[in-house]
Amino acid sequence: MWTWFHKLASPPHFYRIAGLTIPAFSWAAGLLVAAGLYGGLVLAPPDYQQGEGFRIFYVHVPSAILSMFVYATMAIAAAIGLIWRMKLAHAVAAASAPIGAWFTACALATGSIWGKPMWGTWWVWDARLTSELILLFLYLGYLGLRSSFDDLQRADRASAVLAVIGIVNLPVIHYSVVWWNSIHQGSTLLTPGAMPIAMKWPALCMLAGFALFYGAVLFVRLRGEVVRRERSAAWLREVLVK
Amino acid sequence: MTPRQKRIWMVVGIVGGVGLAATLALQAFQDNLMYFQSPTQVLEQPIAGERSFRLGGLVEPGSVTREPGNLEVRFRITDNVEAIEVSYAGLLPDLFREGQGVIVRGKLGADGLFVAEEVLAKHDENYMPPEVAESLRMPPLIKQVEAGGA
Amino acid sequence: MNIAEFLAMGGYAAYVWPAYALVFAVLALNVWAARRSHERALEEARRRLMQEESGR
CATH class of the missing domain: 1.20.5 (Single alpha-helices involved in coiled-coils or other helix-helix interfaces)
Incomplete structure (x- = not known):
């Protein structure tokens, strides 16, 4: 197990395996998102209160879940990188940040578009909305901090500390709708019976599709990050000749 | 170590x-961080007329009246213990209907009428097709959906 | 199914379609940015190698 792990984590091996798996991830993500789109926009019945307007659910909820999932991945990878001084872990954190930031921006923007007709406002300083905005600032802070270092190793370590600190925000986002009496409703997907299966399956397809999309884009970025961290000229030459 | x-x-x-x-x-x-106060909380500790605050609760079924000719809407917000009369002139969110959770921002007058500057509608985590909602017999909501569905 | 009715989204077209368009534009942007990041890393590595070789 460990030898397998070390082999996978070795840059040349990882670079090659990642290149081979990206098409599979992309295809699976594309098919799941296409199924989710058709199910969510065409097959799912309208909601009894929001009518067709509830279909924003199918892009808002997966974006929001991914914004948190990507942060959790990034923070755990950063912690592993700090503790075990593992270059590949730092690379995972660095490659995840821009993807997570974009998912967070999507969650905030689609929530805003949804809030206008239904709640009657684009934005309120509700605990859920505010903590999600803080998540966006954490991502941007992480990216800004990284870009302020010329040395990659120092950038990795300093930004990893910030990523680890920010994980405290994740339970706040998740439980904000439970702890505070506010306008954002509770979790539909985690409440049994809150949504019939005819409406739920497209959301699950979209969620799985978005997760695989993250995997595919992460691997593309990771290949670059691995090359940036590689000092072995012999292997780089081999990659670049192709 | x-x-x-x-x-x-x-x-x-x-x-x-x-x-x-x-x-x-x-x-x-x-x-x-308490985003809004319930009618009971407001009546226990009335907030001086000059200060704007948020009041939250359910729109009391049967309490919504519209003034003919202008946009003013009157309704009562209840927490099933106390209720406060609210007046609002403006566009209501699509989810506003009787029995729905709402949050209004405005000032409480000395006469006990809450003049709202903003009305926000809350909704819960439940989604379902209209037929299912109908079979669960929720007449006021369904009527609103059909009337406002266009 | 009626296309015009579908596009109207029960009166919510002005909210539903921009939300979907935005998310898919961002997904496309992510793919483009990731590819560019990978290519840039390769270019930097090439430059680094050339410097090392000329310095030797």
């Missing part, structure tokens, strides 16, 4: 420390 163990404790310490600080800060601000 090996350097690696030291680094493990450093990471645990950072997360623990920041987590503790965040918990204490959120505890301290708990009252300010």
Whole structure:
């Protein structure tokens, strides 16, 4: 197990395996998102209160879940990188940040578009909305901090500390709708019976599709990050000749 | 202690420390983070007429009246114990209907009428097709959907 | 199914379609940015190698 792990984590091996798996991830993500789109926009019945307007659910909820999932991945990878001084872990954190930031921006923007007709406002300083905005600032802070270092190793370590600190925000986002009496409703997907299966399956397809999309884009970025961290000229030459 | 163990404790310490600080800060601000007050809370401790605040509760079924000729809407917000009369002139959110949770921002007059500047509608985590809702017999909601569906 | 009715989204077209368009534009942007990041890393590596070789 460990030898397998070390082999996978070795840059040349990882670079090659990642290149081979990206098409599979992309295809699976594309098919799941296409199924989710058709199910969510065409097959799912309208909601009894929001009518067709509830279909924003199918892009808002997966974006929001991914914004948190990507942060959790990034923070755990950063912690592993700090503790075990593992270059590949730092690379995972660095490659995840821009993807997570974009998912967070999507969650905030689609929530805003949804809030206008239904709640009657684009934005309120509700605990859920505010903590999600803080998540966006954490991502941007992480990216800004990284870009302020010329040395990659120092950038990795300093930004990893910030990523680890920010994980405290994740339970706040998740439980904000439970702890505070506010306008954002509770979790539909985690409440049994809150949504019939005819409406739920497209959301699950979209969620799985978005997760695989993250995997595919992460691997593309990771290949670059691995090359940036590689000092072995012999292997780089081999990659670049192709 | 090996350097690696030291680094493990450093990471645990950072997360623990920041987590503790965040918990204490959120505890301290708990009252300010209360987004709205219920009619019972408002009537127990009335807030002076000059200050704007948020009142939240359910739109009392049967209480919504519209003034003919202008946009003014009157309704009562209830927490099933107390109720406060609200007046609002403006466009209502699509989810506004009798029995629905709403949050209104405005000022409470000396006459007990709450003049709202903003009306926000809440909704819960439940979604279902209209037929299912109908079979669960929720007549006021269904009527509203059909009337406002266009 | 009626296309015009589908596009109207029960009166919510002005909210539903921009939300979907935005999310898919961002997904496309992510793919483009990731590819560019990978290519840039390769270019930097090439430059680094050339410097090392000329310095030797």
